[in-house]
Amino acid sequence: MLEEMRKPFFIIALALMLCVVLVEVGSPWFMRVTDKSFDLPGYGIQYLVFVDAFLFYVSLLIGLALIIPERIQGRVQGCATLIISFFGCLGIIASIIIAFVFLLILVTLLLSPIFGTAAYLAIYGDFDRSGANITLSLIMALKIAFVIFLILAHQRFLQNKSLVLLTLTSLLANLIISFLHNFVPGVLVSITDTLGAIIVAILALIWAIVFIVGSIIAIVKAIH
Amino acid sequence: MDSKKIVIIVLILIIAAFVVFVTWGSLSGEQPKRGDRNDAGKFVKEKKTPPWAKVIKSLFGSLSKKMALRCAKAAPDGADYQCEEMPLNEEIKIPEEPGTSFRTASFILAKGKARIEYNDRTEKADDFDLDEQEFNLPDLELDDPNIGSIVALEKGGSLKITCLENKPCQVKLQ
Numbered sequence: 001m002l003e004e005m006r007k008p009f010f011i012i013a014l015a016l017m018l019c020v021v022l023v024e025v026g027s028p029w030f031m032r033v034t035d036k037s038f039d040l041p042g043y044g045i046q047y048l049v050f051v052d053a054f055l056f057y058v059s060l061l062i063g064l065a066l067i068i069p070e071r072i073q074g075r076v077q078g079c080a081t082l083i084i085s086f087f088g089c090l091g092i093i094a095s096i097i098i099a100f101v102f103l104l105i106l107v108t109l110l111l112s113p114i115f116g117t118a119a120y121l122a123i124y125g126d127f128d129r130s131g132a133n134i135t136l137s138l139i140m141a142l143k144i145a146f147v148i149f150l151i152l153a154h155q156r157f158l159q160n161k162s163l164v165l166l167t168l169t170s171l172l173a174n175l176i177i178s179f180l181h182n183f184v185p186g187v188l189v190s191i192t193d194t195l196g197a198i199i200v201a202i203l204a205l206i207w208a209i210v211f212i213v214g215s216i217i218a219i220v221k222a223i224h
Numbered sequence: 225m226d227s228k229k230i231v232i233i234v235l236i237l238i239i240a241a242f243v244v245f246v247t248w249g250s251l252s253g254e255q256p257k258r259g260d261r262n263d264a265g266k267f268v269k270e271k272k273t274p275p276w277a278k279v280i281k282s283l284f285g286s287l288s289k290k291m292a293l294r295c296a297k298a299a300p301d302g303a304d305y306q307c308e309e310m311p312l313n314e315e316i317k318i319p320e321e322p323g324t325s326f327r328t329a330s331f332i333l334a335k336g337k338a339r340i341e342y343n344d345r346t347e348k349a350d351d352f353d354l355d356e357q358e359f360n361l362p363d364l365e366l367d368d369p370n371i372g373s374i375v376a377l378e379k380g381g382s383l384k385i386t387c388l389e390n391k392p393c394q395v396k397l398q
Contacts, residue, residue, distance in 0.1 A: 100284075103280070104280075104284055104285070104287060104288045105288070105325075105326060107277050107280045107281050107285075108281065108285065108288045108328055109326060109328065109375065110273065110277060111273060111277060111278065111281050112328045112330055112373035112375070113264065113268045113366050113367070113372065113373060114261070114264050114265060114268060114359060114363070114366070114372065114373070115261075115264075115342075115354060115357045115359075115373060115374050115375045116328045116373045116374075116375050117264040117267055117268055118259070118260065118261045118263075118264035118352075118353065118354065118375075119326065119352060119354055119375045120264075121258065121259030121260065121263050121264050121267065122258060122259060122260060122352040122353065122354070123352060125257060125258050125259045125263075126257050126258040129249055130250070133246050133249060133250065136242075136246070137242075137246060140239075140242050144235060144238075144239065147231070147235060151228065151231065155228060158227040158228060158231060159227070164231075168234070171238050172238075174242065175238060175241055175242055175245070178242055178245040178246060178249075179245050181245075181249060182245045182246060182248050182249025182250075182252070183245065183248065183249070184274075185272065186252075186257065187257075187259065187267070187272075188274065188277075191277065
């Protein structure tokens with residue numbers, strides 16, 4: 001399959017996915033903020049990086065097969081995936097805890113009338129929905145382009161179930177954040193954004209566990 | 225159906241759903257905007273608090289940080305509140321807590337009518353209209369007229385609870 005692959009299209013797809021990851025990591029700079037002295041919402045877009053970093057990693061592994069001999073890659077891939085997934089898993093769990101604590105602060109403030117509610121509205125009531133929508137649209141466009149270039153590179157990528165499911169998870173995560181930003185009353189977006197971040201992080205955690213199990217099986221097979 | 229066609233259909237559905245979400249958010253009248261004390265009053269009065277937020281608070285609210293205050297009479301063991309009786313007619317200091325942006329304290333009126341006044345020392349409290357917080361209990365505009373809350377920012381401040389109409393009152397700390 002690798003010999004028949006149209007390499008330029010694949011490299012473009014890889015570059016697009018890298019752009020997605022960079023945009024997500026840099027998303028706080030795109031958002032307008034009221035007061036930087038408080039912990040700020042906007043976790044939703046940042047946490048998309050957990051799923052998309054895995055998608056980039058899987059794509060990168062396919063790309064590495066083009067330059068590294070298969071025998072060496074087979075040995076290294078299992079260990080590398082195990083290490084990356086394990087530390088990824090720890091990072092995701094820590095991030096879920098951070099988002100959860102922030103969610104509790106937001107909900108406690110909102111439900112502590114009258115001054116808790118006033119503090120919530122003053123500090124977190126003006127979530128930058130337009131900025132978030134622009135960023136999410138850019139990410140979605142890059143992801144769609146990634147899928148198109150991946151298929152153009154080789155149609156047999158469609159038979160790679162884990163790649164297809166991970167790509168679908170990535171697109172679904174985008175939709176979840178977009179839904180939670182746009183289908184609630186304006187003042188509640190900070191809360192639903194954080195809630196969305198937790199949901200996306202849980203999806204990424206499931207993938208991290210799948211990768212850990214998969215890599216352990218691969219290592220055991222390689223040893224035997 | 226061939227897998228390429230399925231992918232194209234799925235992509236079109238995802239794009240369509242995404243466009244609907246973004247358009248809905250952009251065209252809906254209620255855009256996020258910074259609110260003040262009056263908006264908070266309106267928000268509470270119109271009962272805009274979503275039920276799912278209440279569910280989150282009821283499930284995990286006990287995990288959130290409590291404001292430690294001096295009690296006139298501590299709550300009995302196993303009670304779901306911190307103070308049985310708050311000190312009346314005297315200044316209660318809320319100490320500084322570096323690194324903590326917010327602390328909330330909710331007061332439950334158990335008897336009579338009371339006025340709660342809190343002054344926050346944090347410089348930025350003024351920017352958010354949280355430097356002087358005062359209200360009476362019961363407050364009939366609230367969901368629960370007998371419960372009211374204050375928010376202390378990082379540097380804390382001073383709190384005073386007084387009884388109204390020269391009649392005895394009792395305020396608990398949740």
